[in-house]
Amino acid sequence: MKFRTKTVLGVALIQAVLLAILVLSVLDRLRTSNERQIEQRANVTGQLLVAAARDAMVSYDVSGLQSLATDLVASGEVAYVDFRDEDAKIMVAAGDATQSRRDFRADRSMADVDDGVLDREVIIEVAGQAYGSARFGMELDALTALLAEVRRWAISISLAEMALVAMFSLLLGSLLTRRLNDLRVASREIAAGNLRHRINDHGNDELAETARAFNSMSDHLATVSQARESALAEVGKLASFQRAVLEASDSAIIVTDERGVIVRFNAAAERLLEYRAEEIVGLATPERFHDPAEVEAHALSVAEELDIEPPRGVEVFLALARHGLRDRGEWHYITRSRQRVPVLVSFSGVYSEDERLLGFMCVAQDISSLKRADQRMREAANVFEHSLEAIMVTDVNGDIRAVNPAFTRISGYSSAEVVGKNPRLLKSDQHEPAVYQGIWKSLHEHGYWEGEIWNRRKDGEIFPAWQSISSIRDTQGRVVEYVSMFSDISIRRRAEEEIRYRAWHDTLTGLPNRGLLEQHLQQALRESRRDGDKVAVIFIDLDYFKSVNDTLGHDKGDLLLCQAARRLAACLRESDTLARQGGDEFVVVLQGIRHGQDAARVVGMMIDSLGKPFDLDGHQAHIGASAGITIYPDDGDDCQILYRNADLAMYRAKSAGRNNFQFYTASMTAAALKRREMEIELRQALQPGAAQLQVHYQPIVDLASGRMVGAEALVRWRHPQRGLIAPDQFIPLAEETCLINPLGHWVLEQVCRDFAAPEMHGLTVSVNISSRQIHSGLSLAALGKLLDRHGMPSNRLALEITEGVLLADNEATLTWLSGVHALGVRIDLDDFGTGYSSLAYLKRFPIDRLKIDRSFVADMIDDQDSLILIETILAMAEGMRLPVVAEGIEHEAQRSALRQRGCAFGQGYLLGRPMPIGGFRDLLITPPGN
């Protein structure tokens, strides 16, 4: 607002206020005094009225009162008046009749007046006696009218006065402001650069003096500015150069004065922080583009370093610089768009030549790309360090540059041990050189190779590894290094196997599960079709398993299942499959069997085995087993049918009273049962004191002399009910079951006992031994003990084995035979010529004698081939210096033919039937006829 206006308004305002106060107070006073006057008048009027009316009232002069009243009203003193007698009845009234009729209430003062009339009542009395009263009212209109008039008058006067004052002050103001205006204009001119401008300085008052002073100042300024301009020109040149430098800089530069107010904000800073210089220059607010947390932290560190209170505001950045220290560090700038940019910032003080602090400089460099690179490097390093795969970096020559901890873990080599060496120390020698060549070729051509390879750990252990090798090239495409990564997959393999195993096996018993069983069965069926033999599928259900579970608990039940599984497995061959169907049910697949009865034998063994008591951690348990047997291809030709059959057969077994087996084909069951029966009976026969078994001896005779040189021991079984059971009935059965062992043992015992006698001197007894006995039935130690017990010279005992035994051709057999031989016991190769033995076996195994199979002997007369065969055998045996016994000599012709051809010994009905030891002994005394 203009000064003039201010003046005028100010004055007007004051005027208004003062006048208002004056007018209002005057009016108020006026009103008050008027009111008081009226009241007084009322009082006086009342008194006068009383005085005037007293006589009339006392004398009841109505007309007198009337004229008095009328006169009173007419005088204008009262608006109305009435005179009332002692009983307050109106005697006379004058004036506004309505007044006297209305509800009268004497107004004690003006304040009580509410209707423009001041009402009063007076009592006219004399000597204590009231003669009447008078009521009157004073009209106040006059007063209000007066007041209103006065107010109007006052207001108009006031307004007029204010107007006058305003005018005068305006005048005065313009007088003042004119001068001021001159000054202002002049100042502006000076400011604009027009230093020649002068103002009117006539006069003697302060304004004129001011004008004069102004003019002289202008003179001075003009002079000074001349000098300054030339200096400034110089400075300007310099400044613009500096500015150019600042603006050209790549780093963001912020310059502040000594207080920290920003004076310079270069282009790089603008770019970095996304603010324009004009927005920032003049501020001292670092929080705009700093992270407050960082500022806080820096404040604390500065405080610590300088041992001061933590600085605030812009001082945080300047504190160190003030002490002449450089403050350099990493920060995050927050740009206008609220991005965080990592920067390297350096604060320092800027000093004049005379060591005076001019301000501060802050140089900031965007290090985000550096940080990113750093981050990437860190990440790569992390990967390198923490990768579970071994990482090996080799240079272009193939020498190891670096390895990671996983490498050490997997290979066993520490970093120090391998750096500088060649990776070939990991070679496992499992692979052909071609493999490695292939790797290099792939690297060369494609730049990478990946695959499975066997490597060797430091401790020599070979392990499978999944390895990948990449070649790293520089910008020119030259290889600078190779990065190789591998992981030890043995665990994985094992894990895979574990998984596979779990997929196919029952976890409790470790047996194949139904799925695997099915696969095996399918395979068995295929092979059976190919080989032409049979497959048996057997369902075995444990009897009374549930009661064990209930009484002893589930964990005992599990234990029982495992033990049962083991027992079942013990009765099977490697080619058989035992699976746990679930619960207490097992399935067995017997492969490569020739007869269904073979299955029965096995099942019988299993049932017997399961029938023996179980020791479950001290608790005894008895169970049984019910089994159902079905034969492929007899009973069906696909898995599902076979399963069903076996299941049905099992149920039949259960309903047949448990603890037995049933074939799907009933007849087979019968046969099997019969066999089982025989087995049981044989077992019984083997019991000591059963006296059912006997050993008979068939003489072996020197063909030339006809003298007995020995005998073959043959077991005979005299069944109480069945009578004599032929060996071919029960020997195979015994061989298939474990019974051959006790039987064999018993036979050996008998033989040793019988032939240990002195009269047997010079005689050799040969006992048939099955491969089962070799492998499981007869240990060398037992044999030795047996010989010792009976005092049997070992060289008088011979064990007859078939060619089939040799066919196994394994170390165990060789060891056993060698052991037997070492004991002094002889070894006869029985049924020679019928087996598939290669003649090399004769060299390999310690054979002492050959026994030509009876079939050749039987045909030798009629069949040329048989004869040639015999001749060949004899020739060979002679070459090998092996004695030969021809079996089955029944005719003289055979004997003589054999003798002619050089066969030394013979055996057969012609030469002697098998007989008990008694008979044999008799024969000794009386040799058989020549």
Add this chain to the structure above:
Amino acid sequence: MSPSGMSVLLLLFCLTSMPHAEVLSVGITPLKAASKLAGEWTPLLDEVGRRAGVTLRFRTAPSIPAFGERLARGEYDIAYMNPYHYQLYSARPGYRALARERDRPLEGVLIVRKDGRIKNLRDLDGSTLSFPTPLAFAASILTQAELQQQGIRIKARYVQSHDSVLKGVAAGSFDAGGTILKVLRTADPRLAGNLRVLHKTALYQPHPFSVHPRIATELGDKLRQAFISLERDETGRKLLADVAFNGMEAANDRDYDDVRRLNLEKLIEAVR
């Protein structure tokens, strides 16, 4: 028992035996301004009333004629009127005199300025005289009656009050004026000092207190006694002094026959 004691007893008796006092109006002839009159008479009337066992209320009229009209209407139970009025209204409505001031016969006087030209009565012939009011018994009626008897013709100017008569004569506005001695005696010495009595009239019985016939005789007697009893005690005497009475005595109707003989009617009509 002393008379005062007796009156006290009587008063007490009256007061105690009459719980409900009758209110009687007492009309006093307006010889002065009503309020002044009221001031003078009210205490006395209160006392008299007390003594008589009634409540007396002071009344008056704006003027003697008006008073006369009210008397004629019998508005006042008790009235103190001038003899002229009495002789009129004792006939109708029949006011009966009870008591009057003792030893104060009415006597009218003609006053002149001491230094005036009037020396004797005859000098008044043809003059204008001031009188209070036409019906001011002693001052106007008696004086004019005597002048008439003497055959002196005068012009009467009624100046309403004794004071005005005195002032008028003293001022020289009138050659003479009719008034009464009491007025003269009680007037301001500065005023009265300039005046002298020219002539005195014959004596007549003064104004009576009389009762309207409606008032019972016993009550009238009580009132009479009360009036008379006033001068017997201090209280009463003081009250009598307020109205400038000596005392009061009994009055009866025959006492005013002499006024009746004056035939004042004719005179009054002539001057009205």
